[in-house]
Each structure stands twice: as C-alpha cells, then as structure tokens.
Amino acid sequence: MIGTVFKWLSIAILLSSYKSLPGSYYVRFYYALMRIVLFSKTSNKGKDILKVKSRLLTFCSLGECDFYLHKSNSTFLEEMDMARTELMLSLYKPLFAIDKLGSWPFLPVGSVDISFLKEIKPFQKYWVDSRVVSWDEKWLFVLSEFKVSSGKGERVCCTAITKYVFKDPKTRATIPPAIAAEKSGLVFDEQEIEANYASVSRSKEQLNFS
Numbered sequence: 587m588i589g590t591v592f593k594w595l596s597i598a599i600l601l602s603s604y605k606s607l608p609g610s611y612y613v614r615f616y617y618a619l620m621r622i623v624l625f626s627k628t629s630n631k632g633k634d635i636l637k638v639k640s641r642l643l644t645f646c647s648l649g650e651c652d653f654y655l656h657k658s659n660s661t662f663l664e665e666m667d668m669a670r671t672e673l674m675l676s677l678y679k680p681l682f683a684i685d686k687l688g689s690w691p692f693l694p695v696g697s698v699d700i701s702f703l704k705e706i707k708p709f710q711k712y713w714v715d716s717r718v719v720s721w722d723e724k725w726l727f728v729l730s731e732f733k734v735s736s737g738k739g740e741r742v743c744c745t746a747i748t749k750y751v752f753k754d755p756k757t758r759a760t761i762p763p764a765i766a767a768e769k770s771g772l773v774f775d776e777q778e779i780e781a782n783y784a785s786v787s788r789s790k791e792q793l794n795f796s
Contacts, residue, residue: 665714666714681770700745703742
C-alpha cells in the first residue's frame with residue numbers, strides 16, 4: 587500500500603514538474619517554432635510592433651523551486667526564453683517563413699537585465715508578458731514581465747530587459763532592427779521608439795512603458 591502511494595505520488599510530482607525534465611526545454615522550444623512558423627495562420631503584418639504583446643501562461647512547479655520554497659531566480663531566465671521565443675517568432679515570422687534573408691536569421695541574446703520584485707509560490711499560476719519596447723542601430727530591446735493574479739487585478743513579480751541582435755545567417759553581419767521590422771511587414775513610430783530608448787537606460791523599478 588505504501589509502495590503504491592509512493593509510486594503514484596512520484597508520478598504526480600514528475601508530471602507536475604514536466605518543465606524540469608531532461609530535454610523538456612528543447613521540446614517546448616521546437617514545439618513553439620513549429621506551431622507558430624509552420625502551422626499558425628495568424629499574422630502581425632501591418633501592426634505596430636510596439637503594440638504587439640505575447641503572453642505565456644504557466645505555473646510554478648516543484649522542480650522550479652529553491653530551498654526557500656518559491657520560484658528559483660535561475661528558472662526565470664529559462665521561462666523567459668520560452669516567452670521571448672513566442673514573441674520573436676510571431677513578430678518576425680516572415681523572416682522564417684518566406685526566407686527573405688536566404689536562410690533563417692540568427693538572433694543571439696546580448697544581455698538580460700532583471701529585477702526580482704515579488705516571490706512566486708509553488709504551484710502558483712503566473713504569466714509572462716513580452717513585447718518590443720525600443721531599439722537602436724544594433725540592439726533590439728524586449729521587455730518581459732512575470733505577473734500573478736492579486737486582489738487588485740495583477741501583480742508584477744519580475745521585470746527584465748533583453749538585448750537581441752539580428753545577424754545575417756551567411757555573413758554574420760548585423761541587421762538593424764528597423765530593417766528586420768520592415769522586412770516582416772511591421773510598422774513603427776520612430777519618435778516613440780526613441781522616447782522609449784531613454785527609459786531602457788533607467789533602472790527596471792522605474793520602467794514605465796505606456
């Protein structure tokens with residue numbers, strides 16, 4: 587009896603911690619890639635790039651918790667990978683789908699500036715909102731916010747700014763973010779992008795993108 591209970595309890599813990607299982611990162615990443623690029627018929631063409639937001643819904647599994655019994659700081663970065671993947675693939679889908687560059691672009695991350703504000707508890711549901719907030723001649727800046735439900739609607743638990751750079755897959759030359767947006771059929775207001783650029787330089791607690 588005890589053995590049976592232990593077995594089913596172990597199975598339940600493993601299933602609830604699927605994000606921490608070996609290889610799960612690759613499964614989640616390539617699933618998003620195929621779902622958005624190959625099978626999704628939705629398009630952001632003609633939309634203002636600063637107005638498009640992706641949302642990743644998930645929960646804090648036991649495998650993500652540290653010895654304080656809340657979501658470990660290190661796991662925020664992995665979940666951010668998934669959230670940004672959803673955003674970048676949906677925004678720049680034409681670059682992947684119709685091969686405008688000759689082959690798929692290379693999008694390495696330059697840095698991530700992150701601020702932890704509130705804890706996320708075991709099995710607590712949360713979501714990650716991500717969107718482009720600005721760019722310069724080289725770097726694209728993506729804002730990600732981890733949020734949970736609260737009595738007042740929602741509460742931000744973590745904010746992060748990620749720097750991306752577009753690289754030509756053949757020459758590895760930098761592709762300006764404005765060019766990548768234009769090739770993807772997105773529109774943008776240069777003045778709004780420049781105004782947001784000043785906010786990117788401030789501390790994350792002071793970020794206030796409308």
